[in-house]
Amino acid sequence: MKIVILSVTNQGKLISDKLYDSLINNPLILHVEQYHKNVKETIKNIFNEFDCIIGIMASGIMIRSIAPHVNSKLSDPAVLLIDDNANFTISLLSGHFGGANDLTLKIASIIDSTPVITTSTDVNNKIGIDSIAKRFYCSLENPKNIKFINKALVDNVLVDLYLPSKFSFILSKDIENSYDVHIDDTLDVIISSIDGHDVILKPNTLVMGIGARRDIASEKVNHAILEACNLLDIPVDRIDFFATADVKANEQGILDNMKLFNKELEIVSMDTIKNYQNEECSKSDFVMKQFGVKGVCEPVCLISNGENSHLIFKKTAYNGVTIAVSVND
Template sequence: MNIAILSVTNQGKEISDKLYDNLIQNPLFLNVKQYHKNIINTVNEIFDKYDCIIGIMASGIMIRSIAPHVNSKLSDPAVLLIDDNANFTISLLSGHFGGANDLTLKIAEILGSTPVITTSTDVNNKVGIDSIAKRFYCTLENPKNIKFINKALVNNTQVELCLHPKYSYILTDEVKKSYNTKISEEYQNITATVDNHKVILKPKQLVMGIGARKDISYDKVKNAIISACNILEFSPLRIDFFATADVKANEKGILENIKELNKELKIIPMDEIKAYQNEECSESDFVMKQFGVKGVCEPSALIANGTGSHLIFKKTAYNGVTIAVSLSD
């Protein structure tokens, strides 16, 4: 996720600095950039270039700045608003599919502020169908029907959520409390239905790239996979398949974990990794010295996921194991 932090006052800049220092340490945030003053011009330039815009300023300034650019809940970035004392962190735009509500909770925790979320499903302890789509990286079909599904949830009208067993990873306690769930192999996707209004969710492809030191243990690889998935807030079963370089193709610690998860491991030739160019990939001096490539887990995840894929979890080291996760276009 790419995040822009905007501030106006010196006090706001201090909050911006604190956020920046924290967010750049989080593997979910690939690019974090700060902007100070010139808010209207800045928003004009960046609105469509970031996944989230955090404004530290008065609400009037932020609302007037983003107003000309607001288009659709399915395409607008998440927009958060924070006051100059960091008393409140407010989800202002794209709470569900843009992820602003979930981000509001994370940012509020960092700053010790009060999160403010106003979407009806959330304040009524329901999980909107577009929130499920965002949290589990799904596309949405029939988005015009989202309002019927979410309105029914708020009104405590039964909404059926039908899914194939392979998608059972979406059934968190929150989701099971919100929907009447049905699991069967006859269902191909994830479908929410109420009064003939239907929304279909199709999970995008997620690939976890793995790099590891020689003779890495099963336990260390397992811990790395689980730790990364905990940050991503989903089960390892959400990963469609795994990838690594051919020099790691026979690492028992990796192979045993993939077998246990009943997933496929794609092997990427080192020559292909050497030739691969992508500005999202970071560089490791150790890997360059050992194998003559910048890294293993990030390029493996991206190459295996195909053209147009991008990282949603940058390279993170866990006791001899490196993990990165890519998402299909």
Template sequence: MKIAIITITKNSRDLASKILENLTDDPTIIGIDIFHKNVKKTLKSVFREYDCIIGIMATGIMVRNICGLLESKLEDPAVLVMDDSGKHVISLLSGHFGGANEITKRIAEITGADPVITTATDVHGKLGIDSLAKKYYLDIENPDKIKEINSALVRDEFPELFVPSRFEFIFDDPQVNSSYNLTKSNKNDFKVLFGDSEIILRPKKFVIGIGARKDISKENVQSAITSAMNTLKLPVQRIDMISTGEMKRNEKGILEVVSKFDISLKIIHLDKLKNFNYRGYSKSSFVKKKFGIYGVCEPAALIAAGNDSELVFKKTSFNGVTIAVAVASND
């Protein structure tokens, strides 16, 4: 998640600095930028470039300035508003698919603010269909039916959720079980049915990128992947592919883990890594000196995920192994 924080007062700028300091080392936060004043102009420039916008200002200021920028609940970024005394933080827009509700809770933990979440499914303890899609990295094919499905959840009715066999781990998710009737499916996509309403959820391509020191052990590689997935609150079974650079194609520890997990391995040629251009990815002078490239795990993940892929877990080191995660729609 890329976050833009917009401030107006000195107090709000101090709060923004505190948030930045506490989120910098979070691997799921890809980047944070702070903008001071010029709210209208800043919002126009950041609204489509960031995944989340935090305005430390009066709610009215934010509402008046975003109303002309809105498109849809699946395209708009998460928008939060916080008062400059840090008493309340409000999930204002894209609470589910945009992730505003979750980041609101996180900001509240950091600042001691009271989190304000008003989405009906959350208030009633249900997992909205758009929240399910966000949690497990699924595209929603027909979002016009979201309202009907979520309304049924709020009424304490249980839509039918058809789960692909490779996602059977979802049967162990208590949030899902308390919201849906679950049925195993031999299809590749999820299907949600309630009355005449149907939603198709298509899994996004989910790729782990790996870099590692020479002769890395299987145990270290496995531990690194598991740790990254735990941070993302996902099981290893959600991984579609593992990717690394050609200089690591014979690395025994990586090959053994790939075999154990029964996940496909994609080797990225050195030329592709050299020519890779992605704004903001981590660059290592050591890797550049040794292999002539700036990095392995992030570009490997992004290249393997394909066009329009994005990082959801930035380069993180785990005892000799570096891990990054990228996802992309399977169009």
């Protein structure tokens, strides 16, 4: 995720700095930028370049600045608003599919403010179908029908939800309280339906890339995988497959975990990694010295996941193991 923080006053700049220092080291945040003043012009230039815009200012300034650029709940960035004293963090735009509601809770916890979320499903303790899509990395088909599904949820009507058995891991008390769940082994997509209005959730491919020191212990690899999934708030089952470099193809600690989780391991040649160019990939001087490549876990998960993939979890080290995760959407 790429985040931009905008401020107007000196007090707002202090809040911006605090957020920057916290977010820059978060594995889920790939890039953070800060801008001070010139809000209208800045938003014009960056509105479609970032996944989330955080404005620390009066609501009127923010609303007037984003209004000309708002297009669709499926493509607009998440927009959050924070007042100058950090009393409130408000989910202003793209609460569900843009992720603004979840981000509001996280940002509020960083600056010790009160989160404000106004979407009807959330305030009625329901999980909107577009929230499920965002949470589990799915693309949406028939998005015009989202309103029928979510309205039914708010009206306490039990909505049908058809799941492939391999996706039964998404079940939770909240979902089972909102939906009439049906497990269907013939499906490879998730379908929600009410009164003939269907919304289809197509799971995007998630690939976890692994790098590791020689003779790494299985327990350390296991810990790294689980920690990364915990931060992503998904089970290991949601990872479609794993990838590593050919120099790690016979690393027993990695192979043990592939067997444990019943997952395939794709092997990427070092020559392919050397020739791969992607600005999302970071550089490790150690790996460059040892193997002549900038890194392992980031490029292998991107290469294996295809040309439309991008990182959702940047390279993070866990006691001799490095993890990165990409999505292809």
